[in-house]
Structure formats: structure tokens, C-alpha cells
Amino acid sequence: MKTRVTKLLNIQYPIVQGGLAHLAYAELASAVSNAGGLGQITAMTLGEGEKLRKEIRKTKELTQNPYGVNFAIGQHATSYEELLEVVIEEEVPVISVTGANPKPIFERLQGEKVKKLVLVANVRQAQKAESLGADAVMAVGNEGGGHLGRDEVGTVVLIPRVVQSVSIPVLASGGIGTGRGLLAALALGADGIEMGTRFIATKECVHAHQTYKKALLASSEQDTVIIKKTWGAPGRVLKSVYTNHIIQREREGATYEDLKESVSGEANKKYIYEGEEDKGFGWAGQVVGLIDSVPSVQELIVNMIEEARHGAEDVYKMFEN
């Protein structure tokens, strides 16, 4: 199929895999790219330049198609300069920036051929990203997993607002994990989707513990909650005794410093790598309510495109009468 996103990124289907801290490595990224979408490696959770280089080279061995590297440069992130040099040296075709102002990264990339995507949560951020030279924005609605905007604007409103506010292509993110969801994103004027949570529940997301995958299947759309809201950095996670406790502490006035360890990457890994439900947490969007299988990435994408294609026909016919 063809949209501005498939043309921009030179991919078959307008589906970009999200950055997925601690989970987005060569196996998953290459599977998504081989299936016609754009897979991504997470740079920041790899930490060191040589580790990133190894992961990029592994990805290049596993796929001939375009892929991306994600930079999650949120407020408590470490430095990325070394990682960025590796991206340039390895001639990575696409990067995405999430969590903060992409300006310093874009400045370093000037003159390089790499395509630049930016995750935004409101119109102002989208316009800023466009003015800085982003090739496309990924707009995330309140349904999404992981870090979100502070205004709680739902995907169904956010996407058309961003689409009417920028000229570059828009990828819809937040609450999308099916062919019907992809179709709705296109209906709202997006040129494609970014999808995170849904890709965790695939065979090729080899780093996610079975406990985490099973929880994604078992959870309903009512089973996610938002942590870190009181500090202005809301993030959606699976509801659990552990995450309920964080929220309770926040309500009682706990600061970031108080709960730093409980919300850290280490606590995240305790759950998503080791399945220790009482020692950590897992990011997840409301789309968990629509996840009930762990297919291969290839199966997932083929099924989504078929479902979207049939849905497009059905909807088109409604207007013919």
C-alpha cells in the first residue's frame, strides 16, 4: 500500500514499531522491517556506543529493509552523543526521538541522510518538531503505553488536530494494535501508525518475560494506570499491586527522589525481564484490551493489513447507497 509514510521511509506498510525501552533489539526490529514495517532498535537502553553498533550490525544481517534507531531522551536519560556518532557511522536510515526537544540531535545530523521522526503529544510540540526539520511526527494519544502528554487528549481528537497543524506526515500512536485501528488512524488523516505495546506480545520480542506477555493477554482496557503523573511525567503501565502502591505514595505527596528506585529502568527490567511482579512494573497502553494472541510479527502485520483492507471496503460501501 501507499501513503506519504511508506514513500518517506521506503517501506511496504505504514507501521512503525515504537522505541520500547529494554525490549527493542535486533530480533524484533528486523522482524518488523522484514514484514514490511519499520523496526527500531532502542539506543538509550543499550547505553554504550559499541553495544549499539553490535545491535545495528546484527539488524543489518537480519534484514535488507530500512530500520530505525530510537533515542528516548526524557528528563532522567543519560547522554547520547556517543550513540549518535555510531548511528551516523553505520548509516542508519531512520532515527526517532522521543521524550524531549530533538534540537541538539537534529543539529548534529545536519547534512546526514538519516530520516528523522519525533514523538509528540500535542500540537505545539508537533509544530516545533516540523520547524526543527522533522520528516514526520508520531502523535501519541492518552491511550498509549509509556510516557504520555500531560493533557490527557485522546487519539481520536489529537490526530486530526496534529494533521491540520503540520504539513509533514503524521503517524498515529496510542491505542492502536489491530487492522481496524490502523484504518481508523488513516481515516483521521494520519499517514500511518506507530505501535508499541502490540509488538511486545509477539514471538520475536524475545526479551519480554512470559509473565509480562501473559499479563498483556489477560489484561482488559481497564487494567492500565498512570504513574509519575504528580511529577508532570505521566506514564501508562499495567495495573498491579506494585503500580497501585506507587500511585498511592504519589497521592500522599512522595517526590521523584522518594520513589526514584521504584520507577527506575532497573525496576522496569525486574518485571519485564524476570517476571518479578512484586519488584517492578511494565509499560502498557489501553490497547491491551485488544490483545489476545502472541503471533509472529509477520502474522501480526499480514493480518492487520488484511483486516484494514477489508474494513476499508466495508466502510467505503456504506457510502455507496
Added chain:
Amino acid sequence: MKTRVTKLLNIQYPIVQGGLAHLAYAELASAVSNAGGLGQITAMTLGEGEKLRKEIRKTKELTQNPYGVNFAIGQHATSYEELLEVVIEEEVPVISVTGANPKPIFERLQGEKVKKLVLVANVRQAQKAESLGADAVMAVGNEGGGHLGRDEVGTVVLIPRVVQSVSIPVLASGGIGTGRGLLAALALGADGIEMGTRFIATKECVHAHQTYKKALLASSEQDTVIIKKTWGAPGRVLKSVYTNHIIQREREGATYEDLKESVSGEANKKYIYEGEEDKGFGWAGQVVGLIDSVPSVQELIVNMIEEARHGAEDVYKMFEN
């Protein structure tokens, strides 16, 4: 056009106007029905049976098309028995029930020809409504104006979940006010939409004060907030000094009894009828970010259908290549 909802309600376009407390009377309801949608009169805010009868008869004079009567039977609502008898006597073609269990209303309507719609905010309520005999459900996502579900599930996830959980038609509600929004609802598997806030900013919503209409145009999708959340009855309103004060009081532990007058129908009317911003509030959904005109209802619906039709063609073509 044709969907299960147009067939069920015998209307031209699958667009149902929401109940709109204090604003949904004969002028608006007949305009929506004349434009091919389903207009509704609000029963509960009329209060007395004979007042409702007068409004129904006025509506019948103004349109030959089907119309509905809404019963908002939330927790602090008054009794509706007398109003329901009038609906039966006047042979109203459609009723909708919002805010609570429709069982007692449905029991009284047994054997009557009236079609029954129910507003729901989660799968459990939708299944309950179906089992009680609802002809269709209207599922409202977290983006919506007025009273919402407690789980903050966005429209883009809630609609496909409800569609897969019931056999009766589903109308999508929450965040929809454009042709693209209608198209997205159909893409998600809905058979139509319920739309509230968008209809307030029309010429025929004659009871809404200019101050309220102007505020709907001026507001962005970031300019709504939720009141009454701490009491388990969240409702989305326009952000203002007045509504911020309510939220602040709630945070400090104020009870419903403490703030009863501030959140009452009288306070609502102070703002929406008289434009007194410091004495009351107005319900509104996040869709205010997409509202920038006050057209006639006929113009609004014609434009929405055209936009949706063109969008359906555009999206369909994306899959052809």
C-alpha cells in the same frame, strides 16, 4: 448511506444527537432529524410531563422524520415515571437512557414499539444493556463531554472492544465532531456516532448563550477538565476559573454535599443560559479542539457526510496500490 443504525432508526445518516441537558429541545432535535440524523429532546431537564408533551408536539410539527427522547437518569436525577407515560402516549419512536441502569424504563416499555438506545462507558454495561433488550448502545470514550466512565478508556480502544462484545449495533461517542471522526468510528466497527458538544455550536441550539458557543470555538483540545471525579461521577467540562476551583476543592477533600450547588443544574444553567462565567460551568468534550464554526445543523451534517465520503475514497485507494 446505509448502516445497521440507519436501518434500525429509519434515518438517512447514522448520526444521533446527544441528550444535552438543558439544551436539547424541539428546535435542535427537529433540525437534526430534518438533516437526516436523529435529533433528541431531553426529558429530565423538562421535568414535568406536560412540558415534555408540549416539546414533543412542537418537534412533530417541525419534522416528519424519526426523533428521540433522552432520559438522563444519573444518581441525582429526579423521577421519570410521568415523563415516560407521555413518551408512550405520544408514540415517540426512539428513547435513549443515559447515566444509570435502564431496567425499570425498559420494563415499562415492554410491548411498546419504541426503539431503545443506552449510553455505556464499558463492555460490562454494554453487555448488560443488550441483555435487557437495548436495540443499540452508544459507547462513550474518555474524550467525551459530560458524564463519563471511571476507567478513562479512550474512544479508539473502547469502540472496538464494545463492538466485539455485543451483537447489537454500536454508536461511537466521545471526541467526534467531523466527517473524519465519523469515518474513524465506522473504521473501528461502529455503525454510527452519537455527537453532543458539536451540536451545541450550531445555529439551532438556540438555548446556548453566545458566551458558551464562543468558548467552544476558542477552546483547544487541552482546554477541558474533569469535575466530580473524586466522587466517582466524572464529567468533562470547559476549563475555567470556576471549574478549576471545583477541582481544587475536590483535591482538598470536599464532598458532594459540600459542592452540591456548584455542580448543580442551576449552576450549569447560569453559564450556558446566561453566560455568567463566574457562577457556573458548561459541559464540553475534547472535540472542542476541532470546532471552529457555528453552522446550521443542515450545513454541519451535509459537510460531515461529504468529508467522510471523500475520506473513505482516499483511504480505500491507499490499499489499492
